[in-house]
Amino acid sequence: MEGQDGYRVRASTAADAPRAAEAFALLQEALKGKVIGLAARSLAELSGKITDGLAVLALSPDGVLAGFILVCPWDQDRWVSTSALVVAPAHRQHGLAGRLKEAAAGLARARFPAARRFGLTTSGAVLKVNARMGWVPVPYAEVCRDPGFWKGCEACPHHETLLRMKGEICFCTAMRDG
Ligand SMILES: CC(C)(COP(=O)(O)OP(=O)(O)OC[C@H]1O[C@@H](n2cnc3c(N)ncnc32)[C@H](O)[C@@H]1OP(=O)(O)O)[C@@H](O)C(=O)NCCC(=O)NCCS
Numbered sequence: 697m698e699g700q701d702g703y704r705v706r707a708s709t710a711a712d713a714p715r716a717a718e719a720f721a722l723l724q725e726a727l728k729g730k731v732i733g734l735a736a737r738s739l740a741e742l743s744g745k746i747t748d749g750l751a752v753l754a755l756s757p758d759g760v761l762a763g764f765i766l767v768c769p770w771d772q773d774r775w776v777s778t779s780a781l782v783v784a785p786a787h788r789q790h791g792l793a794g795r796l797k798e799a800a801a802g803l804a805r806a807r808f809p810a811a812r813r814f815g816l817t818t819s820g821a822v823l824k825v826n827a828r829m830g831w832v833p834v835p836y837a838e839v840c841r842d843p844g845f846w847k848g849c850e851a852c853p854h855h856e857t858l859l860r861m862k863g864e865i866c867f868c869t870a871m872r873d874g
Pocket of ligand 1 (some may be wrong): 726731732733734735780781783784785788790791792793794795805809816817818819820821824825863
């Protein structure tokens with residue numbers, strides 16, 4: 697959907713496959729900032745998500761990839777996370793994180809209607825956006841326990857803390873859709 701500022705936020709299609717390298721570069725750049733709660737993904741994973749229509753892309757008025765987020769099913773589609781949200785520094789503070797998160801929640805609902813939606817974050821922006829969508833903070837025990845999801849935490853500088861706390865608590869807030 698196009699906003700008044702000319703940014704378009706929409707689900708990816710197979711035709712967006714060439715954008716995987718752009719998305720990977722954005723994610724790598726953000727990970728250099730040691731962002732707590734940002735899940736690492738390989739180029740192949742990003743490429744697969746984009747091709748499968750499980751990414752939401754934000755495109756600037758001149759067609760540059762301004763940001764993205766992934767929709768990831770876990771635990772035999774019982775849970776779905778909206779993960780790896782990145783907005784390029786030049787495009788921040790335009791409300792794109794909010795638009796991407798809402799579009800990803802809608803996509804998750806459409807593709808995995810029976811799944812509970814959830815995410816982990818320390819980001820003030822994401823906490824705010826999630827709360828606006830009606831998501832609530834919950835203990836880690838009350839979100840998906842699929843090890844595949846928690847593998848995304850391995851790139852976090854506080855992964856040792858998560859391990860020490862036996863996966864029950866760490867710096868991120870877990871939120872789910874009620
Ligand atoms: C976090 C991030 C995605 C925010 O993107 P953004 O497009 O600038 O965010 P938005 O403009 O949609 O902001 C949403 C709300 O959060 C607020 N906000 C933005 N950055 C914020 C920050 N650093 N701290 C607190 N609030 C913030 C905005 O003011 C806005 O609130 P408002 O609607 O009441 O004005 C972006 O900074 C980013 O990519 N950071 C690096 C990667 C990252 O941290 N990803 C999240 C991992 S969970």
